[in-house]
Amino acid sequence: xxxxxxxxxxxxxxxxxxxxxxxxxxxxxxxxxxxxxxxxxxxxxxxxxxxxxxxxxxxxxxxxxxxxxxxxxxxxxxxxxxxxxxxxxxxxxxxxxxxxxxxxxxxxxxxxxxxxxxxxxxxxxxxxxxxxxxxxxxxxxxxxxxxxxxxxxxxxxxxxxxxxxxxxxxxxxxxxxxxxxxxxxxxxxxxxxxxxxxxxxxxxxxxxxxxxxxxxxxxxxxxxxxxxxxxxxxxxxxxxxxxxxxxxxxxxxxxxxxxxxxxxxxxxxxxxxx
Amino acid sequence: xxxxxxxxxxxxxxxxxxxxxxxxxxxxxxxxxxxxxxxxxxxxxxxxxxxxxxxxxxxxxxxxxxxxxxxxxxxxxxxxxxxxxxxxxxxxxxxxxxxxxxxxxxxxxxxxxxxxxxxxxxxxxxxxxxxxxxxxxxxxxxxxxxxxxxxxxxxxxxxxxxxxxxxxxxxxxxxxxxxxxxxxxxxxxxxxxxxxxxxxxxxxxxxxxxxxxxxxxxxxxxxxxxxxxxxxxxxxxxxxxxxxxxxxxxxxxxxxxxxxxxxxxxxxxxxxxxxxxxxxxxxxxxxxxxxxxxxxxxxxxxxxxxxxxxxxxxxxxxxxxxxxxxxxxxxxxxxxxxxxxxxxxxxxxxxxxxxxxxxxx
Numbered sequence: 001x002x003x004x005x006x007x008x009x010x011x012x013x014x015x016x017x018x019x020x021x022x023x024x025x026x027x028x029x030x031x032x033x034x035x036x037x038x039x040x041x042x043x044x045x046x047x048x049x050x051x052x053x054x055x056x057x058x059x060x061x062x063x064x065x066x067x068x069x070x071x072x073x074x075x076x077x078x079x080x081x082x083x084x085x086x087x088x089x090x091x092x093x094x095x096x097x098x099x100x101x102x103x104x105x106x107x108x109x110x111x112x113x114x115x116x117x118x119x120x121x122x123x124x125x126x127x128x129x130x131x132x133x134x135x136x137x138x139x140x141x142x143x144x145x146x147x148x149x150x151x152x153x154x155x156x157x158x159x160x161x162x163x164x165x166x167x168x169x170x171x172x173x174x175x176x177x178x179x180x181x182x183x184x185x186x187x188x189x190x191x192x193x194x195x196x197x198x199x200x201x202x203x204x205x206x207x208x209x210x211x212x213x214x215x216x217x218x219x220x221x222x223x224x225x226x227x228x229x230x231x232x233x234x235x236x237x238x239x240x241x242x243x244x245x246x247x248x249x250x251x252x253x254x255x256x257x258x259x260x261x262x263x264x265x266x267x268x269x270x271x272x273x274x
Numbered sequence: 275x276x277x278x279x280x281x282x283x284x285x286x287x288x289x290x291x292x293x294x295x296x297x298x299x300x301x302x303x304x305x306x307x308x309x310x311x312x313x314x315x316x317x318x319x320x321x322x323x324x325x326x327x328x329x330x331x332x333x334x335x336x337x338x339x340x341x342x343x344x345x346x347x348x349x350x351x352x353x354x355x356x357x358x359x360x361x362x363x364x365x366x367x368x369x370x371x372x373x374x375x376x377x378x379x380x381x382x383x384x385x386x387x388x389x390x391x392x393x394x395x396x397x398x399x400x401x402x403x404x405x406x407x408x409x410x411x412x413x414x415x416x417x418x419x420x421x422x423x424x425x426x427x428x429x430x431x432x433x434x435x436x437x438x439x440x441x442x443x444x445x446x447x448x449x450x451x452x453x454x455x456x457x458x459x460x461x462x463x464x465x466x467x468x469x470x471x472x473x474x475x476x477x478x479x480x481x482x483x484x485x486x487x488x489x490x491x492x493x494x495x496x497x498x499x500x501x502x503x504x505x506x507x508x509x510x511x512x513x514x515x516x517x518x519x520x521x522x523x524x525x526x527x528x529x530x531x532x533x534x535x536x537x538x539x540x541x542x543x544x545x546x547x548x549x550x551x552x553x554x555x556x557x558x559x560x561x562x563x564x565x566x567x568x569x570x571x572x573x574x575x576x577x578x579x580x581x582x583x584x585x586x587x588x589x590x591x592x593x594x595x596x597x598x599x600x601x602x603x604x605x606x607x608x609x610x611x612x613x614x615x616x617x618x619x620x621x622x623x624x625x626x627x628x629x630x631x632x633x634x635x
Contacts, residue, residue, distance in 0.1 A: 164361035167328050172375035172426070173349035186365045 026248075033241035040237045055238035056246075059229060064217050065246065068225035072247075075140045075210075075221060076203040083147045083199050084192065091154030092180050096166065106155070112148045118208070125212055139213045140221065144203055150195050153268055157188050194265030197258050201251055222247035278339030278352075278429045278462060279304045280325060285334035287320055287486075294320050296486035298334070302464060302479065307456050310466045311473040311509070312483035318466045319434055321483070325464065326355050326432050338429055354423035355432040358439060360415045362407040362422075368394075369403040372421045393424040396458065413444045420455070433465040437472065449475060470510055474498070482506050504631035507559050513588055513600045515559045515625070522554045532556060532626075536595020540573065544624055546635050556634070559625030562588060565601035565617040572618035575599050580611040589615070 031048050032040055033055050059065055093099075094106045124143040125134075133139035161184060169179050185192065207223040214220045217228060226247060229239040255262055280302040287295040294317045302308040310318040323329040325336060327348035336344045343351045362371050369390055376386040394400045397417040407415055416436060423431055433452075437445045453476055456463055467473055473480050474494045481491045482505070490497060490506045501507035507515050520542075524531035529545040535555075542558070550556060565573075575591035587603045589610050601617050603610075626635035 162359060162361065164357045164359050165363065167326075167348070168355070168357065168361040168363075168422075169374075170328070171326065171348045171353070171355050172422075173378045178378060183363065 026245075029241040029245055033238055033245055035238055037236055037238050052238075055236075055242040059239050059243045059246065063225065063229055063243065064220070065222075065225065065243065067218055068220050068222045068247075071137070071140075071214075071219060072204055072221040072223075073250075075137055075144075076200050078137070078141055079144050079203040080196050080200045082141075082145055083150055084196055086145070087147060087150030087195075088154050088185065088192070089180065091151045091158055092176075092184060094151070095155045095158035096179070096184075097176070109148045109151050112146070121209065121212060124209075128213060134213055135216045135219045137219070140210050140219070143209060144206065147199060150199065153191060153195060154188070157191050158184050161187060190261075190264070191268065193258070194261045194268060197254070197262050198265040201254070201262075204251055279306070280308075280430055280462060280464065281337040282321075282325075283335045283337075285321070285324065285336065286332045287317070287324060287329065288332045294486055295324070295332075298483075298486075298488055300481060300488060300491065302462060304339075304462050305460050306478045307453075307463045307465065307476055308479045308481060309473040309477035310464065310481050310483055311468065311470055312489075313509070314468060316483040317486045318468075318483045322355075322432050322434055322464060322466045325351075325430070326353055327351050328355075352429035353432055354426045354428035354430075355434065356416075356419045356423055356436045358435040360407070360419040360439075362415060362418055364407050367404050367406055368399060368410070368418050368421075371407065371418055372425050374422065375426050389425045389427075390421075393421040396424065396455070397421050412440050413448060416440065416448060417451075420452075424459070429462065431459075431461055431463040433463065435467055436465075437467075438469070445472075452476060471512055474510070480510070482509060484509075501625070502633055504557060504559070504627040504633070507625055507627070507633070511561060513562050513602075515561050516565070516597075516599050516601075517627075518558045518560070518593075518597055518599075520556050520558050522550050522552055522556060525549055525552065532558060534558075534593075534595060536593060536597055537573075542619070542621060542624065544621060544626060544635065546626065548634055550628060550634065555629045557627040557631075558619075559627060560619045561623070562600045562602040564620045564623045565599070566620065567601070567603070567615055568618045569616065572616040573599065575601065575615050575617055577610045577613055577615060580608070582607060591615070 028046055031046055034048060034052055035050050036052050036054065039050070090109070094102060094109070120143070128134055128139045128142070131139075133142065165183060166179060169183050174182065204221075205223065206221075210221045211224045211227070214224055217225075220228070222243075226240060226243050229236055229243055280300075282298055282300045285295055285298040286293070298321060300308075310321060312318045320329060324331050325338075327343070327346060327350075331344050334344070335342055338352055341352075363374065366374065372390045372393060373386045376389060381389075390403075391400070394403055397420060399414065399417055399421060402410060402414060402418075407418065410418065416439075419436070436452075437448050440448060449472060452465075456476075465472075465476060477494050479491060480494050480497055482489045482497065484505055490502045492500075494510075497506060497510045501510060504517065508517065519535040520532040521535060522530050523533040523541060526543060529543060530549050531541050531543050533541040544558075574594050575589070577589045577591040579590040581588040581590070585605070587605070587608055587610075588600055589603060589608070590598070590600050593599055599617070601615075624635070625633060628634050
């Protein structure tokens with residue numbers, strides 16, 4: 001056995017151990033969701049020796065899961081579309097148009113990175129309350145539309161497009177909208193897909209803001225809904241885990257389908273965020 | 275196809291405090307192939323971009339035909355431009371690249387198809403219409419860029435150093451294709467290059483630019499035979515004209531005697547009407563093909579590099595005074611490398627420039 005092969009095997013072993021550590025909570029959630037509530041409290045084992053689907057049946061029949069799904073899908077999609085369209089247009093203006101205050105505006109966008117989102121919750125809640133948007137989709141959506149990383153990533157990619165290509169479109173009779181939607185956007189479908197995926201996933205996984213703003217069960221998103229499955233005897237672990245797995249399912253499936261794009265997106269945004 | 279002349283009056287362009295174009299007047303007649311030539315930074319590309327509308331004009335007027343287009347948008351000027359980098363849209367096929375402007379203008383589908391196929395036929399691109407630019411060679415990409423201009427049927431074609439990204443062989447081939455295209459279309463074309471061979475072979479009229487001014491304009495051979503100043507004389511012609519510094523050492527009935535600064539024992543009797551004062555510093559210009567190898571009296575040249583091109587050879591050497599000199603020999607295989615030769619200029623073909631660089635003969 002060569003040294004290189006030994007090194008490869010050792011590396012693979014380390015990666016496998018790390019992967020096992022990362023996947024264990026998910027696996028434990030699965031085993032827990034397949035046990036009866038009574039058994040979980042007495043025996044928190046990790047071997048799947050019981051296939052009890054009562055937690056799933058209970059969650060599907062007694063909770064407002066379909067409504068929470070609908071709210072999650074609806075709000076996440078709207079957030080994704082608006083964030084991408086506005087972010088792209090803002091980035092285009094900052095990258096390609098020359099107007100007074102252009103550089104200052106870009107600095108403001110970059111500086112907004114430095115404001116931790118939780119610091120804004122109180123002000124945002126008061127604002128939503130004043131606008132009568134508590135317990136509405138727009139109440140959930142509006143504060144989540146501020147995503148400076150989308151603007152910054154798009155701007156970097158737009159900056160890289162050669163000036164002559166832009167001038168060719170101008171000579172061909174195109175204006176700014178033609179430039180954006182027929183040149184800059186098609187040349188950046190890859191990054192658009194990547195940004196769409198991370199924006200959707202982060203909106204889907206967002207817990208705290210929807211938890212604050214959606215107090216009515218009908219307006220809750222799935223992560224908030226998970227908190228609603230306790231019964232009068234306390235925490236219902238099996239049901240909670242079943243619901244958590246059902247909530248994560250679309251994201252996990254989405255990740256498996258778009259694995260390459262998600263990795264790309266995470267790397268790009270990590271690069272921007274440093 | 276429509277075409278029209280281009281007329282510039284008092285054109286100026288400044289970037290901040292830097293004046294790039296300092297007052298240019300020119301008339302390019304309809305159907306002419308005009309070439310802007312000059313060294314890097316002379317303002318030739320800026321001038322072309324101003325005609326295209328891609329740069330604002332600081333002062334002056336640009337007219338295409340009888341229309342003042344100085345402040346019109348690029349798309350409304352009736353010009354099409356071919357860029358050095360081709361600037362093809364990489365996400366679109368060759369067909370879509372060529373159809374782009376027509377589709378933006380919402381032309382009927384049948385008309386778009388007809389025009390694209392016609393242009394593709396002229397440029398031998400028919401079998402490449404479905405390919406993406408990345409699948410094409412440099413020459414093919416350049417042809418697509420030209421096709422994109424042709425379908426718009428512009429009044430004026432603008433070319434910004436379109437051949438500089440191609441290899442030498444392809445450049446010669448594309449140069450011929452451009453000349454044929456100009457004959458076939460008969461449109462007004464303006465072409466920017468720093469390569470004076472391209473300028474000489476393509477142009478009806480050359481505009482030599484330097485320092486933001488047009489130094490001279492005219493037919494290629496007129497500029498070659500009759501340059502108005504030292505810059506034009508040195509820029510037009512390959513290899514460049516030899517310049518030897520000299521001093522007026524005597525006046526005769528029909529001219530002056532000029533003595534070389536580097537070699538006081540060598541002087542030439544040069545016919546001149548407007549004679550500079552005795553002692554005036556002048557420069558003598560001699561084209562490489564006007565220096566003959568002779569026996570006996572003349573300029574002694576130590577040949578250090580011999581470029582043997584087959585039909586002709588260029589002998590690069592230095593005079594005894596240290597000035598570099600190139601002379602041309604027809605035929606090759608002279609084996610002059612490392613030898614000392616004596617060359618004599620044809621006195622009737624010596625150009626004379628005054629201290630400011632203006633030609634006085």
